[in-house]
C-alpha cells in the first residue's frame with residue numbers, strides 16, 4: 001500500500017513562499033499529475049515528497065509512515081527529474097542497472113529488466129554508449145529508465161519527457177501509461193503541459209502560486225473547471241472569457257455583454273441561478289470554449305441570438321481552423337472544421353451554444369455554473 005498524504009505542507013525559501021499549506025490525498029496505485037505554470041510550486045512539492053528538500057511545515061505520509069525526517073533512500077521511492085543526473089563514467093546499460101546493482105539484484109534479473117525497459121524506451125542501440133555524447137532526449141529517456149527499472153512504492157517523475165521531440169513525447173505518453181498499468185504502483189508526475197497531464201493521469205492537481213486550484217479527473221478539470229485560473233490554463237486553444245451581467249427574462253435568464261445577449265435555457269442552470277444571491281446586481285464572466293461557438297455567414301435563420309463580428313485572422317491547423325473574430329473592441333477564438341472558408345475583414349455572425357457556457361463570479365473568480 002502506498003498512499004501519499006500531504007497535510008498542510010509548506011515550503012519557504014527565505015521570503016519566497018513556494019508551497020502554501022497544501023492538503024492532498026493520493027491513493028495507492030493512482031497516477032497523479034501536478035499541473036501548473038512555471039514557478040507554481042510543483043517541483044518543490046515533489047522534492048519534499050522525495051526528501052530532497054526540507055519541509056518548512058506540515059506532514060508527508062507515504063503509506064502509513066510519516067516521512068518528514070526520513071532520508072530519500074529510506075522512503076522507497078524512485079525518481080526521474082528533468083535534469084538527467086546520469087553517471088558520466090558509466091555506460092547507458094550500467095546507468096540503468098545502477099539502482100538494481102545497489103540493491104544486490106542477481107545479474108540475470110538485472111539484464112532482463114534493463115533490456116525490457118530499453119526496448120520500451122527505444123534505447124537498445126545506445127546501451128554501450130556513455131552519457132556525454134548523447135542527445136538531451138536520449139539522456140532523459142535513460143534517466144526515466146533508471147527510475148522505472150526498480151521496484152518502489154512511489155514513482156516521482158518531474159517533467160521526465162520534456163526534452164523529447166513531439167513524436168517521441170506522444171509515444172512515451174502512451175508507454176508511461178502502460179508502464180503504470182503494469183507496475184500497478186503510485187505515480188506522481190509533474191508537468192506544465194496540460195496535454196500530458198490530461199492524457200496520462202487518473203487525477204490532475206492544478207496548482208498556481210503555491211496553492212492547489214483544483215483536484216479532479218481530466219474530464220472534471222476540462223469540463224468543470226472550478227475557477228477562472230483552471231478554465232484559462234486548461235484547453236488549447238484557450239477558453240474565451242466575456243464580461244457580462246445577468247437579467248431575468250420571464251422564466252429564464254439572459255447574459256448581457258457589449259449590447260448582445262445569450263439566453264440560458266438549461267433548466268438546471270436556471271434553477272441554480274435562482275438560488276444564488278444578488279444575481280442581477282453582480283458582475284459575471286462567462287466562459288465558452290472555441291469549439292462551442294459557431295460561425296454563420298448570414299443571419300437569416302438564427303436572427304435572435306447571433307452576434308455580428310468581423311474575421312480578424314484564420315489559422316489553418318490541419319484538422320481544424322482557428323478563427324479570430326472581433327466584435328466591438330473584443331475578440332473571440334472559434335475552432336471550426338478544416339473546410340471553413342473565411343477571409344480577413346469578412347463580416348460574419350457568431351452563435352454561442354449556451355449549453356456549454358460556464359459562468360464565473362467576477363469578484364471571487366469561482367465557477368458557479
Ligand SMILES: Nc1ncnc2c1ncn2[C@@H]1O[C@H](COP(=O)(O)OP(=O)(O)OP(=O)(O)O)[C@@H](O)[C@H]1O
Pocket residue numbers: 013016017018036037038039040041042043044045192
Ligand atoms: N532553491 C530555491 N531557492 C529559492 N527559491 C526557490 C528555490 N527553488 C524554487 N524556488 C522558488 O519557489 C517557487 C516555486 O518553484 P518550483 O520550482 O517549485 O515551481 P515549479 O512549478 O516546479 O516551476 P518550474 O516548472 O519552473 O520548475 C518559485 O518562485 C521559485 O523561484
